[in-house]
Amino acid sequence: MFKIGVMASGGGSNFKAIIDRIGEGDLEAQCKFLITNNGGCGAVNHATTYGIPVYHISGKTHPDEAEYEKALCAVLDERPVDLLILAGYMKKLPDCLVEKMPDRILNIHPSLLPKFGGKGFWGLHVHEAVLAAHETESGPTVHLVSSEIDQGRILAQRKVPVMPDDTPASLQARVLEQEHDIYWRTIKEYGESLQK
Ligand code: GAR
Secondary structure, eight states: EEEEEOOOOSSSHHHHHHHHHHHTSSSSSEEEEEEETTTSSSSHHHHHHHHEEEEEETTTTOOOOHHHHHHHHHHHSSSOOOEEEESSOOOOOOHHHHHTTTEEEEEEESSSSSTTTTOOOTHHHHHHHHHTOOOSEEOOOOEEEOOOOOSSOOOOOEEOOTTTOHHHHHHHHHHHHHHHHHHHHHHHHHHHHOOO
8 A cells, every 4th residue: 555645736537536546446545635736626626525635835825936845845744655646737846846756756648748748738738739730649648757847757658549520629538538547557556666
């Protein structure tokens, strides 16, 4: 049994998919907290439903950058975890956090990295770019987080076809469905490999 903490900014469907797998016993892990930079997001509702402690830490709650970074690291000191899971967290992590958890932070990205990754590539923008480039396939990537956005070691990828009549929203839905399956499996495999 290993411990995870999750960071999310949006609807939180990936967060929910992970928590559901824990609840069903497929993923033998405990979720110790949710950190969000968006206090009103769907992920917070899921955390509340499941009784998971929520930390709202953002530029609003902590306008001073140093205090903001200190608050993020304090959560890790208060509730130590084996893995930190970014599930639609739309803010770059401060270096101090990446350095605190080397090779222990995972992210999911909705394209086949290294394609369509880096600054500006998040959420629906990724799928718009994939369609604009006339790609025939896309899909999620799970990777370790390094100090450069979307550049850490790739742990898993899954391809889905891009259909001729796709819109950014329809492609997003097809990729998201696979995200919900690939993320918990990769967390399980990687988390268990660290315990050996
Ligand atoms: C997911 O598609 C995730 O891959 C993406 O945001 C969405 C969050 O959805 N992440 C990024 O774009 C990170 N660069 P969710 O809130 O429903 O899990």
